[in-house]
Amino acid sequence: MRLFRTTGYLVYSILTVISDMASFLLILLIVIVAFAYSFLSLNYACNESDSLCEPDIPGETPVTKQMWAIYYSFLMTIGDYDISGFDIAGYILFVMATMLEVIILLNVLIAIVSNSYQKIQDDEVLYTFFTRA
Numbered sequence: 001m002r003l004f005r006t007t008g009y010l011v012y013s014i015l016t017v018i019s020d021m022a023s024f025l026l027i028l029l030i031v032i033v034a035f036a037y038s039f040l041s042l043n044y045a046c047n048e049s050d051s052l053c054e055p056d057i058p059g060e061t062p063v064t065k066q067m068w069a070i071y072y073s074f075l076m077t078i079g080d081y082d083i084s085g086f087d088i089a090g091y092i093l094f095v096m097a098t099m100l101e102v103i104i105l106l107n108v109l110i111a112i113v114s115n116s117y118q119k120i121q122d123d124e125v126l127y128t129f130f131t132r133a
Contacts, residue, residue: 013120020116024109028077031105035097036073040066042090077101 075081076097083094 017116036069040069
């Protein structure tokens with residue numbers, strides 16, 4: 001695909017966008033894990049008599065609880081969430097996670113991709129010959 005004149009710079013632009021997103025993806029992973037552990041600590045802090053606490057599943061280890069917390073935090077990032085069992089601290093943490101992960105970080109992602117693509121478009125002829133060399 002890089003040998004064709006019309007698609008060479010497009011392949012280069014895709015590779016450039018992916019490499020520019022690497023630091024963003026690392027920051028997103030850190031934020032997802034941070035909110036996962038925040039929600040997990042709220043679950044550990046609730047009383048056993050509280051009906052909103054998740055019961056312990058037999059055979060579940062702390063590592064599997066942590067992995068499920070990261071999984072659910074990722075699901076919250078893509079819009080799949082269940083807030084029916086949250087108390088006031090859970091709602092506050094949910095709003096913070098939604099604002100940071102969904103609204104701010106995904107707008108930053110759009111800006112990174114737009115900036116990378118604009119740099120490629122500005123020098124389209126140069127990158128066309130660069131990819132064919």
